[in-house]
Amino acid sequence: MFLDLTQNTQHNVYSYLVGGISPRPIAWVSTLSKEGVANIAPYSFFTVASCNPPVLSVTQVNPRDKANKDTLLNLQATNNCVVNIVSEELVEKMNQSCANYPHNVSEFEAANIETIASTHVTSPGAAAAKVRYECTLRDVIQISDEPGGGKVMLLNVVGIYIDDNVLVNGYIDPTRLNSVGKMGGDYFSSTKDKFVLKRPQL
Template sequence: MGNISIDPSKQSRKENYKFLIGSVLPRPTSLVTSKNNSGLINAAPFSFFNVVCSDPPMIGINCARKPGGVRKDTSLNISQNGEFVVHIVDEQIVELATQAAIEFPPNYSEVEEVGFTLEESHYISVPRIKEAKIQMECKVSQIIEISNKDGVPSSDFIIGEVVCFHIDETLYHEGRIDTLKLAPVGRLAGFNYTTVENDITIPRMNFEEFQKKKEKQNI
């Protein structure tokens, strides 16, 4: 059994995208709210999303651009406003979060259209979605513009510092979050998602423990 080696520079953007989403999984899923200059609240789901740093707490989302390097609403709003809220997508809101990906006209708010409830944030002007069990108020730290091989901007990597965590009290216990109660949803390829039904505990060994384990295996 051998490998198939493929040069991404000889493939289309769509072909490389399929390989990425079929390989890097399950991906954490989030729903991001932002606000435009007119005060309209935008909501968009992201699966190109993860932790960037813990000191200070930072998270990153990658917002792909439209053809011709045109920024999407989320990226444009955040670049203008400097604030956004990241919500963890769970089993209870995944369907509504997916509906927020619909290309609504510019004067429509996805939040209102799909039926989410907004509530004020504590430290930023962008409101939170009440239905999400975990909400993170963020202020922009960096926006890194990524260009393709032709020099055309293809996406924006947005790094935000978390200035406030909002955690449903039913999930919180002694500084930790109960994963199974949160019921986060991970993104797979295509239109598929996955849930956390079982977790695997693998304690991390120090060097001495690792050496002892190797010695036992070699006996």
């Protein structure tokens, strides 16, 4: 099968994008609304955009029923957030937090997720997350405002919390972190299994 998107732009390519580009790390983004309601929601269109300066990239896929999700609305109102990394033991609560709650409902409370105060930002973090990136909003790049279109949130990292139990010789051990990834459909992956492949030396 070959989908020629230059000839037919009406193809529903979502399943082919998320099914083929897999697994994807999950940014569990916590924010605080201007009314003081704490929000947390998972995003799998997520990666490191830059190391110097440290910048993360999280993309909102626009919902059908509104222009923006609570995360982006809160980010634009307060200019900060926390990106919590999802370890396997947090998967159930992470999944519960992605339900379509009303704007004035805190996913932290609805999914019984314990909060923790941040050091440099007003948004709380997920207390059980082994790695948390405190961020300020750098920019929002709008690719499309249509349903299914993307808005890229670029986030300046201003502080990083790392649980000492996931560190080995000062570095994060992926087996101890045991973060999960999003695949196509309802599938997720874990990082319990790993292998080492050293870069070739020329």
